[in-house]
Amino acid sequence: MKYIDGGVCAPKGFKAAGVHCGIRSKDINKKDLALIVSDEMCAAAAVYTQNKVKGAPIAVTREHLRDGKAKAIVCNSGNANTCAPNGVEIAEKTCELTAKHIGADPADIIVCSTGVIGEELLMEPFEKGMPPLVKALSYEGGTMTAEAIMTTDTVSKECAVEFELDGKICRIGAAAKGSGMINPNMATMLSFITTDAAISAGMLQKALSEDIKDSYNQISVDGDTSTNDTVAIMANGMAGNREIAAEGTAFETFCRALNMVTEVLAKKLAADGEGATKLIECQVKGAPDKQTARILSKSVISSDLLKSAMFGEDANWGRVLCALGYAQADFSADDISVEMGSAKGIVKVCEHSALYPHSEEEAAEILSEKEIQIYVDLNQGKESAAAWGCDLTYDYVKINGDYRS
Incomplete structure (x- = not known):
């Protein structure tokens, strides 16, 4: 196993992008809308905050992942869409808009938001930003996505590893954001993980749920558990290995590779705590x-x-x-x-x-x-x-x- 570049675009078949659509501020240099799209349908899993007050996107994403499948992840920064008017409706419309532009089913979209709690989120920025966002999708766009999900972060956070299963080269890549309101309790602030390994949704969920116990759940900046914490992972199987459908050597190898990525990102999140020097x-x-x-x-x-x-x-x-x-x-x-x-x-x-x-x-x-x-x-x-x-x-x-x- 070895670390490689590329973030969420390191695995085969994943494109990503990030643009400014006007949610965060009028500064066009601050990206605030991110998109990750797989060329193939993915097995998918996620874990979420245990805060009783949850962002509207969590309810929508939970429903969309009931079948263990996803095609894309869309995320905005600058507004958490939590305790906001018509929050669920906005999250659902965001999925519909995304699906329309990438040719997918809205039920196959994972949606996330991060930023200020309790402020209204409107559709206009999404409608304005989606066309250029889709146009910007690139197999080298991982860093754009990592930048677009930042809030008070001072640096973007990415990691990727390469490993072998059944003689096939597989990759896991990820991006994460978080600087304040960090005391994960089941998940983390936001982290999106992609892999081209073939693995069933059930085993993907098992791997992720176990992994966070020793990675994202082991960090704290200020003791506050966010309302929007989500870790989502998508696996498109394009590496060509035999699908991991049960525990065994292949599953153990996958879990080790996953932990290599999440532990690095956990440390990056902790090091970038708001105001931190150590x-x-x-x-x-x-x-x-x-x-x-x-x-x-x-x-x-x-x-x-x-x-x-x-x-x-x-x-x-x-x-x-x-x-x-x-x-x-x-x-x-x-x-x-x-x-x-x-x-x-x-x-x-x-x-x-x-x-x-x-x-x-x-x-x-x-x-x-x-x-x-x-x-x-x-x-x-x-x-x-x-x-x-x-x-x-x-x-x-x-x-x-x-x-x-």
């Missing part, structure tokens, strides 16, 4: 079970106190133990060790759940890097997990204080 990774090992390791690692990177300490380059390891201690998991807190690391080295700060003598100056130097690792050993099992977050800075408040301005 990516924080917490690795927990020695846990009694996998779920405990997941819960504890995410509790650490979600702690506002710990995030603030990392911004200040302060090795305040007590905040690590505090975050472990209030997590909803069954484990012993009697024999925990903690190390903090970066490209500048590793320093042990805690052993047997107590202070381990160390140099504060050395620790501060290690924490001055842009990527920081926190290593936790519970010393009570063999399971491990990782989670990713970012520091909490003054700019986070500034960005969200005038988000609608």
Whole structure:
């Protein structure tokens, strides 16, 4: 397996584009409408936010994916179409408009929106933007799509891998967006995944639902679970491998490739948190079970106190133990060790759940890097997990204080 370029267009038979249609602002340099289209009908699956308040596009997409098939994904940024007048009607009309222009059935369109909650979304921008959007579709258009789904993101986020099944070269590509309102609970902000591997809709759903437990669900920027979180995946089978219809070696290979993509994007999402200056990774090992390791690692990177300490380059390891201690998991807190690391080295700060003598100056130097690792050993099992977050800075408040301005 190896990483390749191309994003959502890396797999065979996928075209993509992004244009400005006027939803976000009058700045024509800000793309706000994205489209991904497959040459062939795809097996498709998705996971969604667990927030009780959900964007209208989620209801429409759920209905469209009941048959496990999709042809395209359309997404706008700048308006979440959540708690908005006629939200479902707008989402459905967007699918109808998209289908008309690409020659598909509206029921085969996945629709998503991201942006401000509670504002009316009109059809006029879609009607204006769809013709140039379809005209711009390209087998090299992955980056345009990644840019068009951005909101407060400072960089677009793409990844793709190449792997082999049955002697056939297969690819998985993806784009993601997210910078604030990030605390995934079943899905993530928005992520669109494409593959030319042949795999049934049922196995695609199984692979995606399991994968996010150790990728997108293990990130947090600010503890807020969005109303529009969606991860959608489409598989058109154009690589020519035997269809994966059950568990086995081929399915395991597919899942490994999928995780290579989603883990990279999870880290990119966490690193681009609103106002962030540092990516924080917490690795927990020695846990009694996998779920405990997941819960504890995410509790650490979600702690506002710990995030603030990392911004200040302060090795305040007590905040690590505090975050472990209030997590909803069954484990012993009697024999925990903690190390903090970066490209500048590793320093042990805690052993047997107590202070381990160390140099504060050395620790501060290690924490001055842009990527920081926190290593936790519970010393009570063999399971491990990782989670990713970012520091909490003054700019986070500034960005969200005038988000609608």
